[in-house]
Amino acid sequence: MRTPPNERLTSDIVEAPLPATSGSERRCILSGDNAPREALVRLAIAPDGLVLPDPAGKAPGRGAWIGVSRAALETALAEGHLKRALMRAFKGAPLTIPDDLAARVEAALARHLADRLGLELRSGNIVLGSARIEEQARAGRLAALLHASDSSEDGRRKLDQAWRVGREAEGSGERGLVLPLDRNALSVALGRDNVVHLGVAGHSGDMRAAARVLQAVFRLSRFVFGDPADATADLVNNHGRDVPGHGDRPQAGRSTHDEYVKD
Structure with missing residues (x-):
């Protein structure tokens, strides 16, 4: 299921903070x-x-x-x-x-992400269908915009532009996130036919659903793509500006403790 990252964070885009963590x-x-x-x-x-x-x-x-x-x-x-x-x-x-x-x-991380998307769909937090996604994106009602790994550049470009309009970020180069899952995996996860794009709703500034989804995406992306910096760039693409995160969190370093196992 290895898929190369389709997008790279360019120099005109500021890296965003990651979704919130428990602090543990x-x-x-x-x-x-x-x-x-x-x-x-x-x-x-x-x-x-x-x-x-x-x-x-x-x-x-x-x-x-x-x-x-x-x-x-x-x-x-x-x-x-x-x-x-x-x-x-x-x-x-x-x-x-x-x-x-x-x-x-x-495979376990991919299933975990698929399960998370299914839960958010049942909770009413997932927006499907290109026309509806575009409408909701332009209205600023999406907390995250996601694309299948095998989605077309033209399809992504149209929705990305609507995403920027809704975020009042025209000219910023912000893009939706290209997932490490293809359309078949997304379709199975969501129980729908031919899911190529999806949005995560963020009504009234509520970014909790997006944070939950992005956490699952981050772990899979980092494991598949390798370089944590590259995974972060492909994952976030500035979604994190509105998602509670840890952009100022210090880099992880060597532990001074001898304990290896923590539950």
């Missing part, structure tokens, strides 16, 4: 960096010792956290770094690490 941090067992738990992926042990992704962070028992890209995880798995880190994290418990763990993590 965890430590990546591979990089040693601390980050908000919403930005990381939890690994948990099944009763039979199998190590599996836990994107919701709710599986019982102890967990270990990773915040690296798929490529970095595959390298760590092949070179034995992941096994050693997990052995330390789980205090020598018997473990079985599947060879396709990286693919399982990506």
Whole structure:
């Protein structure tokens, strides 16, 4: 499901803050960096010792956290770094690490995003259909504008222009977000035919639904695209100006603690 980022943040666009986090941090067992738990992926042990992704962070028992890209995880798995880190994290418990763990993590994050979109649709927070999206965007009623990874440039350009009008940001170069999911994945997630574009409603300045969606997108984007800076650029594209975030949050650094496992 690897899809290259379709858009890059250009020099005339200011990077926006990320969606709000809980403030609770965890430590990546591979990089040693601390980050908000919403930005990381939890690994948990099944009763039979199998190590599996836990994107919701709710599986019982102890967990270990990773915040690296798929490529970095595959390298760590092949070179034995992941096994050693997990052995330390789980205090020598018997473990079985599947060879396709990286693919399982990506699939789990994609399902988590799809589930979030489905929940927001049922809550009335998702706007579908190009004509309705354009209308709502021009009226300034969208907190986020999202495009499938295989959407056309022409289709995106038209809605992006409406998005800028509604945000009173004409000439800024702001764009909707190109998701790491194609139209088929979006259609399945939302139970609709041929979902290519979607908007997240933000009535009366309420950006909570957009923040929830963007959090899920950020984790998948960072894992798939690799470079956190690039993922952030492709993810946010200035949506975060109106989304509570942590633009002034200091960069994650090495932890001074020896604890690897936090639940």
